[in-house]
Amino acid sequence: MKSLDHAALDCLIALIDEGNFDRAALRLSITQSAVSQRLRALEVQIGQPLIVRSRPLRVTSAGQVLLRHARQLQALRADVALELGETLPSKDRVAIAVNADSLATWVLPALQPVVDSGISLELIVDDQDFTHDWLREGRVLGCVSTVNTALRGCRLSALGTMRYVAVASPKLVRQQLEARPVLQAGHLGRVPFVVFNRKDDVQAQWVGQALGVNEPRLLQRYVPSSEAYVRAVECGWGIGVAAWPLVAHKIETGSLLRLHPDVHIDVDLFWHQWKLTADPSAGPAGSGLPSSVLDRIGQALASGALDLSASPRERAGD
Structure with a gap:
């Protein structure tokens, strides 16, 4: 060609x-x-x-x-510009896909050194089970995903575990759960759950683990924003199954109550990135030098993702 x-x-x-x-x-x-x-x-x-x-x-x-x-060429141009101390062209953005809960908690602080170094990023947000599709389709150069198998021509590294716990407002517990933070199978027909979007199945996973109900039919109210999701649960819209970093402080202050404290869903997260080569014509599966831009991003995310699952108090209680 x-x-x-x-x-x-x-x-x-x-x-x-x-x-x-x-x-x-x-x-x-x-x-x-x-x-x-x-x-x-x-x-x-x-x-x-x-x-x-x-x-x-x-x-x-x-x-x-x-x-x-094309995206690999773009990232390689960014590498050269950074090594020469040049400003990156505004059109040369490095696109990566991340899940909303990670974006709302640890991703931005983790990526701050990358942005400070002059790399222009574009963050694409999707469910953690679907960010991998963006990578496979060539729409991003890297992604944070639950998929633990690397695509051909990609590298994979473990980031950490995001813990999800069930929470509800004191008002909902008082009115719907008879003042006890314990959900029972009989409640499922009338107590709503707050769900991020139609791709989100962590609520069903939690119900299956907590109550032993397979494929539960839940009353669902959709709120597609991590921060607004937690606010909706605080307002009593329904039970939420939320990332621990988003609700830990609210549980401590009592604005949210944890349901079934012994039950949680742990979601392992992985960083995927294309193996870029010094000679882009060798293709994504080539064995040349890796892109320093993507390596910087991956290293920053790995550092920022440490201890995602729980606070020291939470871990001590497991």
Whole structure:
């Protein structure tokens, strides 16, 4: 295959990230016509369509392959710029996918040194069971995921364990659970649960472990924000199964009560990143030098993810 035009590959990234031609052109500071021409030239060279012209734009299977290649080139350019002490171009953002609870607790402090070093990040948020899909599709260069198997051409490292516990407001416990922080199977038909989104199944996992009820049919109220989720539980919207770092202080102060303190769900988190090579034409599975940008991100996340599962008091009680 002939060498691919880097400017056209940048167009592909911009189109997928921005979702349409107008915003991609604005991001790249070129005309919409120029974006179309570069994409068309790339599709002619490959001999396959790369983008589905929908709203928003979607990448084809061939486009996913080139998208991964394009992002790897982008990260390698970032490596060179950092080593030379140059400022990274604003369009060269390193995209990684993280889960919402990690973003709301430990990810931002962990990544602060990376941002301070001049690396421009784009954080994509999805459920921890689905962030891996973004990596496989080439839409990000790394992800925090529950998947413990590396894709071909990727590296995997363990980050830590996020503990989830069931909590409810004193008002809900008083009114719905007869003033006792103990949920029983008979309550499931009338006591609502607060759920992050339709991908979220940690509530069902907790009910299965606490009550032995398989595939429970729960009354659900959806709140797709980690911080707002906890506030909704505090307001009595329902029982929540929340990440320990988000609710530990509220349990200590009594604004939330923990249900079945002996029951918790531990979710192991892993960092996945593409193995980038000094020669991008070798492909993602090449054995060249790893990207220092992704290594910095992975090392920062590994340092920031220590002791996620519980406070010292919590661990002492296990």
